[in-house]
Amino acid sequence: MKPFPLFAVLVSAFGLTAAASADTFSESVTFSGDLCATDVDGSGDYDDCATIAGNTGQRGIYEFVLSGLNPDAQSDVSFRLTSPYADLFADPGANNPEERFRLLIEGVNFGRLFDGSEADEAQVNPGLAASVQQNITRSTGSASAVDLRFDLSRAAIVPFLQDGELIVWLDFREDANINRFDDPTVSISYEVPDSASAPDMAALAAEVAQLRAVVERQTQVIEGLTRAIESLQTR
Numbered sequence: 001m002k003p004f005p006l007f008a009v010l011v012s013a014f015g016l017t018a019a020a021s022a023d024t025f026s027e028s029v030t031f032s033g034d035l036c037a038t039d040v041d042g043s044g045d046y047d048d049c050a051t052i053a054g055n056t057g058q059r060g061i062y063e064f065v066l067s068g069l070n071p072d073a074q075s076d077v078s079f080r081l082t083s084p085y086a087d088l089f090a091d092p093g094a095n096n097p098e099e100r101f102r103l104l105i106e107g108v109n110f111g112r113l114f115d116g117s118e119a120d121e122a123q124v125n126p127g128l129a130a131s132v133q134q135n136i137t138r139s140t141g142s143a144s145a146v147d148l149r150f151d152l153s154r155a156a157i158v159p160f161l162q163d164g165e166l167i168v169w170l171d172f173r174e175d176a177n178i179n180r181f182d183d184p185t186v187s188i189s190y191e192v193p194d195s196a197s198a199p200d201m202a203a204l205a206a207e208v209a210q211l212r213a214v215v216e217r218q219t220q221v222i223e224g225l226t227r228a229i230e231s232l233q234t235r
Contacts, residue, residue, distance in 0.1 A: 021194040028187035035181040048179040049172040060173035064186040075191035081148040087180040089139040102171035
């Protein structure tokens with residue numbers, strides 16, 4: 001009797017147990033209400049978002065801080081900015097270039113969005129430029145839902161995740177006409193290692209060795225009994 005078949009099954013089983021897998025980590029932060037309504041300029045003009053008090057000490061800028069992030073990203077990071085009702089458009093399917101804002105992520109300028117040209121954001125992230133155009137095309141009026149989506153490469157974003165935070169700015173200081181931006185939400189998601197404890201390969205190897213020794217000892221006993229039986233039969 002040979003122990004190899006049973007041993008091979010054991011190794012195969014442990015190999016399946018140790019297979020790598022991943023979870024999806026996601027985080028989001030929302031400003032509840034109309035961001036432009038925090039305007040501190042009572043003149044009644046249409047540049048309400050340009051004159052918000054903000055939360056950075058600079059008028060016209062609102063900062064979103066995504067915290068508690070897993071720094072061990074295993075994939076590109078999917079970025080999303082949504083609003084159910086934002087005054088960024090003209091007629092349905094058209095853009096109003098006076099209604100615009102800059103997007104900055106960890107100080108990196110991703111361009112001035114909805115300003116009538118996607119050239120600046122396209123240089124930084126073509127996916128963002130494409131999403132801006134898609135939102136314009138899908139708009140149903142001068143104010144419409146916004147759903148910007150694009151990916152950030154793992155190599156570029158991982159250094160910014162190491163402190164567990166990601167800082168995103170919406171900079172309205174160059175805007176001339178946004179007067180509504182409801183419930184803006186910034187979200188990210190990416191793959192991280194499986195939250196289940198990783199298998200202890202050294203311990204698994206030790207267990208396999210013990211099992212193999214047991215199988216070999218049992219094989220030796222069976223072979224000894226087989227020889228004894230054969231000896232009796234030949235007498």
